[in-house]
Amino acid sequence: MPDYQSLFHDLLAANADAWVAVLQTQLAAAFDPSRHGDLPKWQAAIAAIPQFSHSHTRTDTDAIEIGCAEDLTALQRKNLEQHLQALHPWRKGPYQLFDIFIDTEWRSDWKWQRLQDHIAPLTHRRVLDVGCGNGYHCWRMFGAGAKTVVGIDPMLLNVMQFHAIKKLHGTAPVYVLPLGMEDLPANLQLFDSVFSMGVLYHRRSPIDHLLELKGCLQPGGELILETLVIDGGLGEALLPPDRYAKMRNVWFLPSCPTLVNWLQRCGYTNVRVVDVTVTSVAEQRSTAWMRFNSLQDYLDPNNPNLTAEGLPAPKRAIVIANNPA
Numbered sequence: 121m122p123d124y125q126s127l128f129h130d131l132l133a134a135n136a137d138a139w140v141a142v143l144q145t146q147l148a149a150a151f152d153p154s155r156h157g158d159l160p161k162w163q164a165a166i167a168a169i170p171q172f173s174h175s176h177t178r179t180d181t182d183a184i185e186i187g188c189a190e191d192l193t194a195l196q197r198k199n200l201e202q203h204l205q206a207l208h209p210w211r212k213g214p215y216q217l218f219d220i221f222i223d224t225e226w227r228s229d230w231k232w233q234r235l236q237d238h239i240a241p242l243t244h245r246r247v248l249d250v251g252c253g254n255g256y257h258c259w260r261m262f263g264a265g266a267k268t269v270v271g272i273d274p275m276l277l278n279v280m281q282f283h284a285i286k287k288l289h290g291t292a293p294v295y296v297l298p299l300g301m302e303d304l305p306a307n308l309q310l311f312d313s314v315f316s317m318g319v320l321y322h323r324r325s326p327i328d329h330l331l332e333l334k335g336c337l338q339p340g341g342e343l344i345l346e347t348l349v350i351d352g353g354l355g356e357a358l359l360p361p362d363r364y365a366k367m368r369n370v371w372f373l374p375s376c377p378t379l380v381n382w383l384q385r386c387g388y389t390n391v392r393v394v395d396v397t398v399t400s401v402a403e404q405r406s407t408a409w410m411r412f413n414s415l416q417d418y419l420d421p422n423n424p425n426l427t428a429e430g431l432p433a434p435k436r437a438i439v440i441a442n443n444p445a
Contacts, residue, residue: 121151122283127295130268131310134246139305143297150276150298162280165206169287172196172218177289179263182214182229184256186288189219207281209410212253217288225410227403228256231317231346235438238394240342242266245312248336251319254281255296261315262294270311271296272304307335317346321364326372330386340445343388348373349396349437354381358431365418365427365434376437388441399434 124147131140153159174187192200201220204210213224243265249258252271255278261269273279273296282296301319314336316329323329333343350358352375364370374382376393383391401424404415415434420426425433 121147124295124297126291126293127268127270130293134310136308136310139308139310142305146299146303147297150279156276159276159280162207162277165203166280166284166287169200169203169284170196171287171290172200174218174288174290179259181216181263182233183216183221184213184259184285185216186285187218192218204284205409207277207284209412210254210281211278211410212256213409215256215285217285222409223407224256225404225407225414228253229260230403231436232257232260234395234397235344235346236260236264238438238440239344240313242313246270246310248272248311248314250301250314250316250333251322252278252296252315254278255285255294257315257317258282258294258296259285259289261313262292266293266313268293269295272299272301274298274300301329301332304332304336306332309335309338311336311341312338313342313344315344315346317344320345320347321371321373322369324371326374327382327386330382330388334386334388334443337443339443341443343383343441343443345379345383345439345441346436347379347439349379349435350375350432351435353377360429360431363429364431365415365429366413367418373432376439379437379439383439383441387444389444391439391441393437393439395438397436399436 128140174191178185197218210222211225212228213222215222242261244267247261247266247269249271252258252273255271258269258271276298279296279298314333316333320326320329350373354377357372357374357378359372360370380391401416406414418428427433
């Protein structure tokens with residue numbers, strides 16, 4: 121199991137003893153090889169990666185940078201690329217690792233560009249990233265000055281990809297835990313900023329999710345929420361009758377006025393929509409590092425404004441709100 125001792129120390133210093141008390145048991149269960157048949161393979165791939173010395177790291181750039189071509193021999197770079205490919209598919213990024221460009225399915229840097237000028241400065245903040253994937257945005261938060269970044273994601277492959285990146289990067293107060301939102305203690309009131317991006321539409325009860333996020337925030341803390349939306353007025357929301365863009369687990373897609381109303385009803389203040397963007401096939405696509413189907417395969421081939429099921433094509437909004445002080 122990866123070493124999380126420095127995170128435990130930080131949580132204890134923040135008086136989150138109740139979480140530390142259960143977290144060690146949760147982690148032991150999540151990293152139990154009997155629960156996921158591919159875990160030994162992923163662990164072997166990470167174990168085979170040497171701890172290379174690197175000339176530099178940058179986490180404030182579109183592609184997270186670790187090292188450069190001159191830091192490794194051609195054979196070392198070839199072996200490293202093979203080990204990283206063993207963790208396919210890579211969905212969030214991009215990364216530039218010793219001149220190996222991991223061209224991920226999502227251009228996650230585009231999402232960061234859309235929100236970075238609207239959020240409170242992250243300097244010295246303790247940050248939670250819910251549904252963080254392999255931690256790309258966690259690294260961007262660290263690069264923006266966050267004191268501690270904790271990401272949670274229940275998909276174990278995402279967590280293992282993060283640990284491969286962290287092994288190459290070296291020590292940093294950035295952590296990704298193999299947990300879902302339901303695994304966090306209620307009313308932590310621990311974080312200055314909480315990000316939930318690409319999660320709300322997967323929740324059967326969006327109101328419960330918004331309340332759970334609120335419970336993670338310190339008084340006065342900031343929520344950054346990104347989710348699928350539809351065009352429409354107050355009270356309108358789409359509940360797909362079956363799949364949405366071939367995804368099974370999509371529930372509620374609200375209009376922006378409806379989403380704002382949900383947040384206000386949950387007690388958030390200063391709620392504002394800062395961006396609405398149609399997801400393009402340039403932002404989400406198949407690559408050499410994600411060789412499965414992607415957005416282009418999920419749209420109506422004759423009308424890109426519709427999904428394969430004839431529903432409105434993906435459009436995403438970013439909403440920022442505050443927990444009352």
